[in-house]
Amino acid sequence: MAQLLDGKTLARRLNQGRVRPAAAELSRPPGLAVVLVGSDAASQVYVGKKTRVAERMGFHHRQITRPAETTQDELLAIVRSLNEDAAIDGILVQLPLPKHIDEQTVLDTIEPTKDVDGFHPVNSGLLSQGRARFVACTPKGCMVLLREAGVELSGKDAVVIGRSNIVGRPMAQLLEQANCTVTVCHSRTRGLEEKVRAADVLVVAIGRPRQVPGDWIKPGAVVVDVGINRLDDGTLCGDVDFETAVERAGWITPVPGGVGPMTIAMLMANTLESAQRRQRPPSRGT
Ligand code: NAD
Numbered sequence: 001m002a003q004l005l006d007g008k009t010l011a012r013r014l015n016q017g018r019v020r021p022a023a024a025e026l027s028r029p030p031g032l033a034v035v036l037v038g039s040d041a042a043s044q045v046y047v048g049k050k051t052r053v054a055e056r057m058g059f060h061h062r063q064i065t066r067p068a069e070t071t072q073d074e075l076l077a078i079v080r081s082l083n084e085d086a087a088i089d090g091i092l093v094q095l096p097l098p099k100h101i102d103e104q105t106v107l108d109t110i111e112p113t114k115d116v117d118g119f120h121p122v123n124s125g126l127l128s129q130g131r132a133r134f135v136a137c138t139p140k141g142c143m144v145l146l147r148e149a150g151v152e153l154s155g156k157d158a159v160v161i162g163r164s165n166i167v168g169r170p171m172a173q174l175l176e177q178a179n180c181t182v183t184v185c186h187s188r189t190r191g192l193e194e195k196v197r198a199a200d201v202l203v204v205a206i207g208r209p210r211q212v213p214g215d216w217i218k219p220g221a222v223v224v225d226v227g228i229n230r231l232d233d234g235t236l237c238g239d240v241d242f243e244t245a246v247e248r249a250g251w252i253t254p255v256p257g258g259v260g261p262m263t264i265a266m267l268m269a270n271t272l273e274s275a276q277r278r279q280r281p282p283s284r285g286t
Contacts, residue, residue, distance in 0.1 A: 002249035011261035019268045020057050030275035031060040031088040038068035043094045072101045083111040090116030090271035116270035139171035141262025142224050154179040161185045162205030204239040214244020223252040226259050
């Protein structure tokens with residue numbers, strides 16, 4: 001029976017024990033702006049959670065909500081004004097955006113030093129070179145969860161299923177930088193089962209309920225399930241079949257209560273870090 005990687009408890013500990021006290025020491029509170037365009041139900045839930053936690057951390061927070069008909073130019077104008085706003089240290093544009101808006105153009109417009117989601121090409125480029133500034137919150141949260149549980153990664157065979165810019169790709173880079181040997185799988189991968197069976201560390205970010213059956217899991221493996229899927233009965237489940245996987249894995253994240261709360265905790269940590277950097281007097285040359 002696997003031990004649980006309890007993201008909910010760890011996120012609370014990091015938020016209350018580290019972020020909140022450090023935020024209180026600053027001359028002005030860290031400022032987080034969250035921009036939501038349209039009325040996607042899941043996005044509304046995520047944005048609500050992020051602003052509630054920011055409130056609890058004592059952050060200055062602003063939620064900017066615009067209708068689905070908002071034009072790309074209007075959204076870019078909002079982002080540019082937040083780039084210039086001295087009270088704002090972190091800008092997050094909630095994805096997905098309505099189809100008529102080009103997501104990449106919007107993400108590219110966020111000032112990289114305020115890009116607390118880590119999606120700007122400057123930040124993903126720095127990560128790929130192993131000198132990260134802001135790391136995308138979900139993969140960063142997975143790594144912190146593994147580190148705090150004392151999971152040894154060096155030399156392990158890791159499999160990441162999913163290659164999105166926001167989860168799979170940065171996750172694979174972080175695991176490689178932690179000295180894992182990483183295989184990235186995706187929708188065109190052949191022989192997925194065989195690859196999963198060989199994984200000491202398995203991270204799944206597909207977005208389909210229970211795609212990975214428990215009997216694929218290598219006994220004792222570490223399983224991080226990033227997926228959040230809402231079933232017809234309203235309950236949430238991951239991309240891994242938890243009930244069977246928990247019997248074989250050594251460690252496993254529950255859904256909910258695993259990666260999700262860690263993502264939000266890392267958003268708070270990144271915003272705090274941005275505020276600390278911004279409030280530090282610039283170093284003087286001699
Ligand atoms: P995405 O749709 O951008 O990417 C999905 C990836 O899965 C793609 O790379 C695709 O190639 C791969 N894939 C699809 N079908 C596959 C299959 N049958 N076999 C193997 N690979 C397959 O999704 P994303 O934004 O990376 O998110 C993935 C999941 O993680 C979603 O469920 C999302 O809700 C969840 N998510 C959770 C958090 C969190 O905080 N827990 C944060 C972000 C995303």
